[in-house]
Amino acid sequence: MDGTPRIDPYLSGNFAPVRSEDDFELTIVGQVPAGLSGAYYRNGPNPQFDPIGDYHWFAGDGMIHGFFVEDGAVRYRNRYVRTPKWTQENAAGRALWATFGNPMTSDPSVAGQDSGVANTNIVWHGGRLMALEEGHRPFAIDPVSLEPQGYLDQFRGRVTAHPKIDPETGEMVWFAYASGPVPLNATVSYGVSDAQGVVTRRDDFEAPYCSMVHDFMVTRRHVLFPILPLTGSLERVMAGGAPFAWEPDKGAFVGVMARGAGVETIRWFETEACYVFHPMNAWEEGDKIFADVMEYPSAPLFPNADGGRGADVQARLVRWTFDLAAPTNQIQRQPLDDLAGEFPRFDERRAGLSYRHGWFAAGSVDPRERGFTAIAHVDLASGRRSTYSFAPGDGVGEPIFLPRAPDAPEGDGWVIATVYRGAENRSDLAIFDAQGIEAGPIAVAQLPRRVPFGFHGNWRAAG
Numbered sequence: 199m200d201g202t203p204r205i206d207p208y209l210s211g212n213f214a215p216v217r218s219e220d221d222f223e224l225t226i227v228g229q230v231p232a233g234l235s236g237a238y239y240r241n242g243p244n245p246q247f248d249p250i251g252d253y254h255w256f257a258g259d260g261m262i263h264g265f266f267v268e269d270g271a272v273r274y275r276n277r278y279v280r281t282p283k284w285t286q287e288n289a290a291g292r293a294l295w296a297t298f299g300n301p302m303t304s305d306p307s308v309a310g311q312d313s314g315v316a317n318t319n320i321v322w323h324g325g326r327l328m329a330l331e332e333g334h335r336p337f338a339i340d341p342v343s344l345e346p347q348g349y350l351d352q353f354r355g356r357v358t359a360h361p362k363i364d365p366e367t368g369e370m371v372w373f374a375y376a377s378g379p380v381p382l383n384a385t386v387s388y389g390v391s392d393a394q395g396v397v398t399r400r401d402d403f404e405a406p407y408c409s410m411v412h413d414f415m416v417t418r419r420h421v422l423f424p425i426l427p428l429t430g431s432l433e434r435v436m437a438g439g440a441p442f443a444w445e446p447d448k449g450a451f452v453g454v455m456a457r458g459a460g461v462e463t464i465r466w467f468e469t470e471a472c473y474v475f476h477p478m479n480a481w482e483e484g485d486k487i488f489a490d491v492m493e494y495p496s497a498p499l500f501p502n503a504d505g506g507r508g509a510d511v512q513a514r515l516v517r518w519t520f521d522l523a524a525p526t527n528q529i530q531r532q533p534l535d536d537l538a539g540e541f542p543r544f545d546e547r548r549a550g551l552s553y554r555h556g557w558f559a560a561g562s563v564d565p566r567e568r569g570f571t572a573i574a575h576v577d578l579a580s581g582r583r584s585t586y587s588f589a590p591g592d593g594v595g596e597p598i599f600l601p602r603a604p605d606a607p608e609g610d611g612w613v614i615a616t617v618y619r620g621a622e623n624r625s626d627l628a629i630f631d632a633q634g635i636e637a638g639p640i641a642v643a644q645l646p647r648r649v650p651f652g653f654h655g656n657w658r659a660a661g
């Protein structure tokens with residue numbers, strides 16, 4: 199130890215927060231497609247104040263970056279998600295909650311109070327724009343002003359940051375983990391909201407153990423719950439350890455349930471230990487269910503259960519097959535691509551259905567290498583993969599697909615993503631032709647400052 203303060207990589211470079219809320223008219227280079235009209239919202243962690251103790255990238259206050267596209271122009275507006283935590287800390291002028299609301303290290307004045315940061319995703323459904331984080335209720339915000347509307351109590355508890363919207367029924371299908379009354383429990387909740395946003399179902403079941411279940415899979419007829427061994431343990435916390443850690447001996451399970459069935463019918467499939475933050479898509483054919491997932495050999499960004507540092511690992515696209523007619527519960531796993539990546543997306547008009555096209559951020563997830571350096575497009579029918587690499591020092595976020603028109607063929611449209619320009623220390627919104635990624639952006643909307651690396655975003659079409 200030389201006395202030098204440790205610099206958290208997730209509080210430096212383009213992971214560092216921006217502490218201003220701005221409205222900018224962006225400079226356009228190239229031509230924004232005339233048919234592109236709507237709003238792109240992106241969420242991500244942006245701690246309002248320097249954290250108490252150790253920081254974790256997943257724990258910063260949510261900030262929404264809104265890009266409003268109309269008539270070839272792009273306006274930008276960013277606002278913090280004004281959660282109760284944000285509001286109380288803003289009044290105090292300092293952080294009051296420690297990372298993940300840890301009661302051992304938070305300010306005693308906020309003991310037992312809501313620590314939600316609403317920082318992970320932002321979804322438009324049922325006439326509401328909802329900032330989502332997996333440990334708390336959805337937090338509604340105004341889609342134009344980005345002002346707070348507050349927590350949505352109708353969900354009756356915590357909700358995942360990764361709900362799925364059924365393109366055929368308009369339903370939003372969702373889940374929650376560790377949703378029981380005590381911290382870090384093995385209860386999982388399954389829920390459905392109808393097309394108008396009314397919650398029609400919320401049922402609880404017990405998973406094999408408490409796992410961080412970041413995302414799940416939904417097909418036309420089934421729902422799949424991955425319980426992978428990034429375990430949660432209150433016992434470990436009380437012994438001074440991490441709330442979540444890699445513990446491969448617990449095994450890897452995926453619960454499969456028909457969407458209309460009761461939670462007591464869940465069938466547990468098994469495989470070797472691995473970890474997935476994000477599936478791309480899932481669908482069924484006859485008795486088989488297929489899921490394309492970004493699979494890691496172990497959980498990145500978290501310690502091992504013995505307190506040791508977790509391995510630096512990358513995710514790759516893998517196809518999981520579940521055979522409902524088979525006498526065994528083994529999951530078959532087949533690699534689809536050898537390119538390291540994350541943030542897989544696709545044409546969500548094919549959500550839960552067979553599909554052909556996917557896009558993801560490619561390159562290293564190591565922050566010392568400034569995150570993802572390329573966008574990849576995979577054509578799962580032809581096996582062709584095309585990529586576009588950004589300049590050295592640049593970093594790209596999650597690429598999302600926007601259809602050219604509501605009835606355009608699958609994959610016909612645009613892909614948009616925020617790009618950090620390392621040489622200029624600011625960001626762009628880049629717009630690609632979805633079928634011509636390798637040609638580079640067809641238009642770029644330039645910001646005068648950075649948009650920090652963050653998590654997920656979604657598009658709300660105008661009209």
Ligand SMILES: [Fe+2]
Pocket residue numbers: 318359360412413475476653654
């Ligand atoms: Fe996520």
